[in-house]
Amino acid sequence: MGKRHPETVRVGFIGTGESIDSARSWLEMASEGVLGDGNNYRFPGFKADRGFFSELSYQDESIEKLTFRELEDLRKPRSKRERFEQAVDLLSDKLRLLAQRDRPPEYVVLALPRDLVKTHGKVDYFDKQLGDVHRDLRRAIKAVAMKHRLPTQILLQRTSEATPYSKDVDHKSKCAWNFFTGLYYKSGGVPWMPSGLTVGTCFVGISFHRVPGSKNSCYFTGLAQAFDEEGNGLVLRGQDFVWDVSKHGNSPHMPSDLAEELVSMVLKRYRDELKQAPRRVVIHKTTEYWPEERVGLMNALRDINQFDLVAVRPTEDVRLLRDARYPILRGSYISLGEMHLLYTTGYISSLQAFPHGHVPLPLKLTDHIGDSSSRSILQELMILTKMNWNSANFGGLLPITLRFSELVGEIMKEVPRNLDPLPQFKYYM
Numbered sequence: 001m002g003k004r005h006p007e008t009v010r011v012g013f014i015g016t017g018e019s020i021d022s023a024r025s026w027l028e029m030a031s032e033g034v035l036g037d038g039n040n041y042r043f044p045g046f047k048a049d050r051g052f053f054s055e056l057s058y059q060d061e062s063i064e065k066l067t068f069r070e071l072e073d074l075r076k077p078r079s080k081r082e083r084f085e086q087a088v089d090l091l092s093d094k095l096r097l098l099a100q101r102d103r104p105p106e107y108v109v110l111a112l113p114r115d116l117v118k119t120h121g122k123v124d125y126f127d128k129q130l131g132d133v134h135r136d137l138r139r140a141i142k143a144v145a146m147k148h149r150l151p152t153q154i155l156l157q158r159t160s161e162a163t164p165y166s167k168d169v170d171h172k173s174k175c176a177w178n179f180f181t182g183l184y185y186k187s188g189g190v191p192w193m194p195s196g197l198t199v200g201t202c203f204v205g206i207s208f209h210r211v212p213g214s215k216n217s218c219y220f221t222g223l224a225q226a227f228d229e230e231g232n233g234l235v236l237r238g239q240d241f242v243w244d245v246s247k248h249g250n251s252p253h254m255p256s257d258l259a260e261e262l263v264s265m266v267l268k269r270y271r272d273e274l275k276q277a278p279r280r281v282v283i284h285k286t287t288e289y290w291p292e293e294r295v296g297l298m299n300a301l302r303d304i305n306q307f308d309l310v311a312v313r314p315t316e317d318v319r320l321l322r323d324a325r326y327p328i329l330r331g332s333y334i335s336l337g338e339m340h341l342l343y344t345t346g347y348i349s350s351l352q353a354f355p356h357g358h359v360p361l362p363l364k365l366t367d368h369i370g371d372s373s374s375r376s377i378l379q380e381l382m383i384l385t386k387m388n389w390n391s392a393n394f395g396g397l398l399p400i401t402l403r404f405s406e407l408v409g410e411i412m413k414e415v416p417r418n419l420d421p422l423p424q425f426k427y428y429m
Contacts, residue, residue: 003188004188004189004190005053005054005189005190006054006106006184006187006188006189007048007053007054007055008054008055008056008057009054009055009056009057009106009107009183009184009187010057010059010062010103010104010105010106010107011027011056011057011058011062011105011106011107011108011109012062012063012064012098012104012105012107012108012109012150013062013063013064013108013109013111014063014064014065014066014091014094014095014098014108014109014110014111014112015065015066015109015110015111015112015113016065016066016071016111016113017065018113019111019112019113019157019160020063020065020111022111022157022160022161023109023111023155023160024058025160026155026159026160026161027056027109028056030043030045030046030172030175030176030179030180031045031046031047031051031056031180032045032047033045033050033051034172034173034176035173036171036173037171037173039171040171040173040174041173041177042173043173043176043177043180046180046183046184051180052180052184052189052191054184054187054189059103059105061101061103062098062101062104062105064094064095064097064098066090066094066113066116070090071113071115071116073086074086074087074090074116074119074120075119079125080123080124080125081123081125083119083120083123084120084123084135084137084140087116087120087137088137088140088141088144091110091141091144092144092145092147092148095108095144095145095147095148095150095152096147096148098148098150099148099149099150104150105150106151106187106188107150107151107152107153107183107186107187108145108150108151108152108153109152109153109155110141110152110153110154110155111155111157111160112154112156112157113157114156114157114158117137117156120137121136121137121138122134122135122136122137123135127213129213129215130212130213130214130215130216131213131214131215131216132213132214133212133213133214135414136410138154139410139411139413139414140414141154142411142414142427142428143411143412143414143415143421144414145427146415146421146422146427147419149422149427151186151187151426151427151429153179153182153183153186155179159175162175174392177391177392178390178391178392178393181389181390181391181392182389182390182391182429185389185390185426185429186426186429190230190231191389191392192386193230193231194229194230194231194383194384194386194387195383196379196383197229197380197383198229198279198280199229199279200229200276200278200279200280201228201229201278201279201280201281201282202226202227202228202266202267202270202278202280202281202282203226203227203228203229203282203284203380203384203399203401204224204225204226204227204263204266204281204282204283204284204401205224205225205226205283205284205285205399205400205401205402205405206222206223206224206254206262206263206283206284206285207222207223207225207285207286207402207405207406207408207409208220208221208222208223208243208252208254208409209221209223209406209409209410209412209413211240211413212413217245218242218243218244218245219240219241219242219243220240220241220242220243220252221237221238221239221240221241221409221412222237222238222239222241222254222258222259222262223235223236223237223238223405223408223409223412224236224238224262224263224265224266225400225401225402225404225405225408225425226266226269226270226401227384227387227400227401228270228274228278231387231389231400232273232425233400233424233425233426234266234269234270234273234423234424234425235408235412235421235422235423235424235425235428236262236265236266236269236423237412237415237421238254238258238261238262238265239258239261239262240417241254241255241258251287253287253289253290253292253293254293254296255292255293255296256292256293256295256296256299257296258296259292259293259295259296259297259300260296260297260299260300261296261300262300263281263283263296263297263300263301264300267281267300267304269423277303277304278304279304279305279306280304280305280306280307280308280371281301281304281306281307281308282307282308282310282370282372282377282380283297283307283308283309283310284310284311284312284381284399284401284402285309285310285311285367285402286311286312286313286402287311287313287366288311288366288367289309289311289367289369294309294369297309306370306371306372307370307371308368308369308370308371308372308377309367309368309369309370310365310367310368310370310377310381311365311366311367311368312342312363312364312365312366312381312399312402313363313364313366314361314362314363314364314397314398315341315361315362315363315364316361317364318339318341318362318364319359319361320332320334320341320343320362321359326347326354327346327347327354327359327360328343328346328347328360329343329346329347329348329349330343330344330345330346330347330348330360330395331343331344331346331382332346333375333378334362335374335375339364339365340364340365340374340375340378341362341363341364341365342362342363342365342378342381342382343360343362343363344362344363344381344382344385344395344396344397344398345360345361345395345396345397346360348394348395351394355393355394361397363378363381363397363398365377365378380399381399384399384400384401385397385398385399385400385403387399387400388400388403388404389429390404390429404428404429407428408428411428
């Protein structure tokens, strides 16, 4: 992959002396390689001569410790909200110090101590302007790390100190596969690339998220996750808009002008990044396109030669059972008149495995306007379910354009409206 392959990754750490030692020992052990078992593949390692063929680099100046006094100060009597915000500020300051080094790390492991996660992991409080507010430490950290342009990963002590008998922790080889796949991508590498997508296509996932606070229950934000045919991802935030939930239900739809603005932002960013306009644009949503919404999107796409507006979502309306030992095959496509179904989960013949453990749900094509056939649209969706670089899983239920919509939306809530969030997808993983 040339420049897209990091031969060395400078790793930084934030945590207590104990949690950092535990995290570094886990990384050093796992990077040598981890044996698998009957249910888990062997992890080949993260070294110059094996696995990802990259090397981890550690420097003392890339360590920021959470001191005993700093953690004690977080426990002082005050409101839960104040303690949570102080914890976020403390971690933000540590990230700032790492970012200001002469040679800052390219990837930061947040080896958060157990007590910090247990005490400040989540908080619920009432704000006079916003109403009831729920916040999550992981999402808040991702938002502040963006300010310092540092990709991060939380490594909990329950993982780094797990034994073969530990409960609620995946097998060590599975943890290593997922951890190092994410590390490699966040450090600029490409773990794998999709095959079979049309060159020059921009895939866009549109989703909607409530503005924080119970008093803002009718205010939503439009978000777009965009990917090219090689899997390079961008995240963009649109404007807030009012949606009357009591009148129209819980599934919001953008006004025409905001729909046009959001997709126009995506196309501009695509041109800025790739120095050319896309030949084709495919937009994914989980809800049907309302007429006003469709008009705005079509206006944004007026200079694009080919396009497809696609709505797809998991459905429980139809269950197909296979007369065999295992469930229906992943990749099965069923067309029943105007109804098109795609099974993105199910039995995987090439792996001789059914990794999901439940009756598979199909994706239902509920709306489609555009130039491609339904079959072609579902083939693309199938490919896009394999592009989750936050883990080493073979595939998932949803395409990457919709897979992280909830996670990205929650992180975006932590980014103030007066700041432009970074578009690179790695900061949201």
